[in-house]
Amino acid sequence: MARRINPNPGQSALPSREQILAFIAQATDKVGKREIAAAFDIKGADRIGLKRILKEIEEEGEIERGRAGLVPPGRLPPVTLADIKSRDRDGDFFAVPVEWDHAKGPPPKILVSSPRNGKKPGRAAPGIGDRALLRVELIPGESGRYSGRVIKVIGKNKAEVLGVYRSGPDGGRIVPVEKRAQGREIAIPAGEEGEARDGDLVSVSLVSESRFGLPRGRVTERLGSLGSERAVSLIALHLHHIPHVFAADTLAEADAVEPVGMKGREDWRAEPLLTIDPPDAKDHDDAVMAVPDPDEANQGGFVVTVAIADVAAYVRPGSALDREALLRGNSVYFPDRVVPMLPERISNDLCSLREKEDRPAIAVRMVIGPDGVKKRHSFHRVMMRSRAKLSYAQTQAAIDGFTDETTAPLLEPILRPLWAAYAALTAAREARGPLALDLPERKVLLTPDGAVDRVVVPARLDAHRLIEEFMIQANVAAAETLEQAKQPLIYRVHDEPALEKMRALGEVLASIGIKIPKEGALRPALFNRILGSVAETEHAIFINEVVLRSQAQAVYAAQNLGHFGLNLRRYAHFTSPIRRYADLIVHRALIAACRLGSDGLSSDVTVGALDQIGEQISAAERRAMAAERETIDRLIAHHLADRVGATFTGQISGVTRAGLFIKLDETGADGFVPISTIGNDFYHHDEARHALVGSRSGETHRLGDRVEVRLVEAAAVAGALRFELLSEGQTRPGAGGARSPRSPSFHKAGPPGRPAGIRNSGSRHRGSRR
Template identity: 40%
Template sequence: MSKKAKTNDDAKGGKKYQHPLPDRNAVLEYLREVGKPRPADAILKDFNLKGQRMRALLVEKLDKMVRAGQIIENRRGEYCLTEKLQLVAGTVIGHADGFGFMRRDDGADDVYLSAREMQRLFDGDRAVVKVTGKDRRGREEGRVVEVLERGFRETAGQFIRERGIGIVIPDNPKIAHRILVPAGEDGSAKHGQIVVAEILDYPSGNEQATGRVVRVLGAPDKKGIATDLAIHAHSIPNVWPKNVTDQAGKFGSSVPAAAKKGREDLRDIPLLTIDGADARDFDDAVYCEPSGKGWRLLVAIADVAHYVDVHSPLDKEAIRRGTSVYFADRVVPMLPEALSNGLCSLNPKVDRLCMVCEMRVGADGKVSKSRFFEGLMRSHARLTYTEVSGFLSGETPKSVPAVVHEPIQHLHDLYQAFANNRNRRGAIELDIPQARIELGDDGTVEKIITVPRNDAHRLIEECMIAANVQAAKFLRKHKIAGLYRVHAKPDPERFEDLRQYLLSLGLQVPHPDHVEPRQFNKLLQQVKDRPDSQAISMAMLRSLKHAEYTPENIGHFGLALDAYAHFTSPIRRYPDLLVHRAIRHIVRGGKAGNHDYDRAAMDHLGQVCSAHERCAEDATREVEAWLKCEFMEDKVGETFAGVITGVTNFGVFVQLSEFQIDGLVHVTSLKNDYYQFDASRLELVGDRGGKRYRLGDAMSVQVQRVDMESKRIDFRPMEDESEPQTGRKRAGSGSKRRSKR
């Protein structure tokens, strides 16, 4: 390799820099060729870069590569390849019991970190470790070499004062550390209050973390405290920087005439939006009409890329957030409301900019041709799933205007063709009920209801999937850097556990090496009429890997697709915005080589977006668990019908059928016997009596204990195995309402 940096084209106009800064790949290639650690000044000289400004830019790039785990700076200030030092980089995952794991950047199996190694780490930190061997369970074990980047600067938890010493106990169960609060740094917090603490000193091998209280959130039973805690515990940004709100405010409330020029005008086409009744931001609008022996489908998506420029304050904040986070009592949006609920939202009867995917779909439900273009639209109706479902059932709600009657019927016809095609290709159909928590004005849980899915939900889902598939194919065709939504095959070990269980039920199950989505569906068909079908479906769901964002397209196992990307929700998901930018770049005549992003940048953004998604899921799951505990707190002593949804060596997890609420029946609460856990059959078996507790078994349980601190509910089985009357209370039982913390 030449010691001079390769010349790169400027992303905007192909301008050549005289002394361009080397990109990450060039630096890595250089360090491999040199074969030894190099200080920044030597790298500067070898790339023929001069001046303090270029040195500062180079050091900034090198520091970013250190944080990404690609290189490491040794104690002599030299930069080395982590691969040469046999080190691995990744993100730390903490555990309440003190130990942890590191999720490796290279996608290999997690590395186990002992409690001793975790003494200097928090959940979410990025670190470099050296694999030192295997632990007694055969897992790779690591020793921390360097902490690259801290996962958060603040944490939320309960403030405790013991013998004059202030301590913050983080609410995040993955953080086993306690934060010491020095005298004068308690922010006037009182014992027992929920606070936010800024970390002053991170833990080392010898010293605990210290921090100062920067915000008092309030008493444990304050309205909305669970969401406040989750937001701060998971470092979810919820305050807009001034430069972001200033930029968002400059766009005004309507689309200017200049922005409408050069776009295809769709304002006369009766596009409509279909969303939940409580939705406030509308990403997508649809329209369908017959065409030949099939249909013409338009999926119009809010043109967020028009407003959010690369590297702008809005863009940087959107990356920092990554996704909108939906809690029961509020939404933490990715974009300011001026855009998310205003200019970008496809509100009815107003002009909006959009990116459109036009598809020609045959009678077989397959897309034969598609194109993308920048459009100008005006939504003709904002409808809910309930309204559309009623219309399709023969009702004619006044809220459904006549102009969209035919398009809705055409959409339903198209959906049936899409559904048939989905069934033919073998996409997994896991129709597991979803619970919705409804809050009262005072923030307490009024009721928990199961939300049924109807054809209106499925109709929109299939239209969005179709557009997402075409977006992925567009990226692949033009070989442009973008993020695919990938879903890998099930982990062989995890699937083998599921396989052994299903074989014990007499079902035909493929070997892990040969499993395909179609076979998942065959299994679901085999069990659909069984009383334990829902439990089996949940067990199958747990065997699947989590979908992720990456520039490497490996297909989507669950949907049985060879290419899939997220294109349809750029208001609330950053990966969709990146896909829009890639498509727009090509539509406007650009080439893959002069796009704003290269493969390395997209790989990094994929990791960031996947991490934000996991963080959002963890936070919403914790709030949901807290609210469910609050709902059950005054039901101690009552009995309910449930189903066993999990079996472990320490007991069984039971889900209440009425509320989709889970709790634990500890093994010591089962009938008087010693129980052995059979992992292959997912059951507990009594030594003497032979009593079996299996996944999917019905079980009547009594609410024994609700622990708001750990967000855990304990049940005990009722000796009377008959179905209980829901909500029946035992004589003399009951509990006083305790602290909501």
């Protein structure tokens, strides 16, 4: 954590350029605007001035910006991701940075000292071919040479390949599961297949490579059968190293847990709390209620209550359950399975707010004015009993006048007040002006035997929005309470978009005639105006996607940066402790701050320790999102495999030097059109226009264009689709040219992705990744 070095204590002053440059040059950790602001105690409006100074310094070439933060020109960042390439005669390793601008020359070598006395606790020893996170520094007196110390080995044994085994008469072959490895099968000689059977997911060690034949490998581990689509998520689990089998001591500890009693709790079992979830939900971690405020000083206002499962009562710090929950970071949701953060005994039983069963909870009671603005709130540790378990569609139907035997008696006393309170909160939300992205959230539905049935876009109901808004208010209340108590916590932070992303967004918008101001503070309102201007046009979905990609990643951190997307000054995840470790930390912090028991966050826990936890669970969240996305890609590719030759409509969602990425309207699937199949012209990549342009014909294919494509190949195992472009591009008058399709292999890159940690509000997780 950066030390505070405010040059003018007690004053609102910005550091000089020289002070900023010196801080960046001497940094031993990642440095960005957030770290500089924390170090110099820059707050409020002064952050705009800091952003302006950094922009000027960057434009003048005195600093460079990369994924690892700000560094002096040509300098590796203090923490660098690198590949270990070789070993010298003394046993030390040489590594090169993963990210390097080769226009500056060859990448620098990093001397990585090998541990002489065995592994340090919790740290794996590196090996050739591994990818590792290194703490690096310049070697004194040796220009451009670095020494490095291993922080963490990211990828062990890169020579290991994950693939599907296909048996043959003289051994077999491995079809790799990663898109970038498509077309590079591995031969498995007879006797080297181990226990693998045809169709199994296996791990393979490369034995030898040849310039003329297939590389040869040996099956080192059989990971499971891929005999049905229901097992496709196995690929993502193993490819992303997601823990999915609970350790024996964790299960034993969960089985031994006894239900907690009333001691130290308020009795709320008569309160009309109820749960509203998807119809297939098995864990219910939040319940809600609202009543008109009886206080005459708040006429037209409401008392809104959100009760959250008290996971902290069962998962104690340092326990086996706690260690495994931190390792997993969050639950992972696939179409065919859920990989929970906690064993079912905890997540689906003791902590699930089941209908008409006593359950412990931590509840926040919020007094809301008639304008929807929260006046005050309080936290309580309670025993509750859910009045009913409702689904979103069922609840919405009741409000719309179509009650059933469950909702009919609940409509007037419980559901109507909920909707009235939601109407007030909606008015306050609109006044606040959070980022209003509108993107379809597709869901893959499976048949009972695990095959893809169809891909749907679930209706976005007021019932979804109600729960989301109640959860946001509860999360804000948690952050406010902990800040006021000066209790360390993990915030959910979402910084404003970076300068380079705003430049890229400006270029895309300029291509359709929209200009954005070059100066002034960024606000969600700016993006909302852009989105509103294209809402009824053909560019609507495309611009929503581009705006989403321009956003920073939402992450967990012990320092508060606010939440740009929600336009909130402080925000902490409190409402899903069953499936997010961050929420469990916030629960423990509330227990300590509000004196709700002896099982709260220890006073020994430092901000630095919470920051480390924040980094770990942010990485776990990104890992989960990648695994979920890739699994859907594989399922849809499998679903489309028997439709090779069919035509589809879609939109150009990405433009690269190698070709075009196409997002299909029907399924939302992404596929690739290699540049060599586009007509008989020579196309070049116009980066500023986000387009491929024919050198002779002038024919242009641009990001966001509507197109028709033919499916040429579907690689189900990799989740890769290859298309042939059927639509003509935009052409200058008098130019043209016939197409001459060719047949290339799959491109190695994946389609442009969404930034981790922020989704449109239609997410399965009720805005949980905002």
